[in-house]
Amino acid sequence: MTYVVTDACIRCKYMDCVEVCPVDCFYEGDNMLVINPSECIDCGVCEPECPAEAILPDTESGLEQWLELNNTFAAQWPNITRKREAPADADEWKNVEGKYEKHFSPEPGQGD
Ligand code: SF4
Numbered sequence: 001m002t003y004v005v006t007d008a009c010i011r012c013k014y015m016d017c018v019e020v021c022p023v024d025c026f027y028e029g030d031n032m033l034v035i036n037p038s039e040c041i042d043c044g045v046c047e048p049e050c051p052a053e054a055i056l057p058d059t060e061s062g063l064e065q066w067l068e069l070n071n072t073f074a075a076q077w078p079n080i081t082r083k084r085e086a087p088a089d090a091d092e093w094k095n096v097e098g099k100y101e102k103h104f105s106p107e108p109g110q111g112d
């Protein structure tokens with residue numbers, strides 16, 4: 001089991017989650033974060049911290065796509081353990097549907 005970041009994080013990237021993770025297993029893309037499923041210890045403390053409700057346990061159904069995305073990009077993007085300022089327009093992207101199709105970026109973020 002692991003927790004995964006879903007497309008609700010895209011263009012929101014508040015980064016509240018990285019501050020609470022005891023094993024520093026968040027990785028930063030250009031406009032979203034992912035969790036490394038093989039490092040996550042399933043503690044669940046990040047889930048309620050996310051203002052976009054983008055973090056879910058993979059025991060919920062229908063998350064296969066996001067589990068694969070987290071797995072793939074955790075291997076390519078830099079580690080992030082410290083919160084920076086969220087994007088200025090993050091609130092406008094909260095609850096927007098279909099962000100993956102239109103806005104996902106495979107580019108890495110800056111990391112710590
Ligand atoms: S708190 Fe949620 S929206 Fe913000 S970076 Fe973490 S997963 Fe993404």
Ligand code: SF4
Binds near residue numbers: 003021023039
């Ligand atoms: S569930 Fe725990 S270990 Fe996994 S990403 Fe969230 S805070 Fe980190």
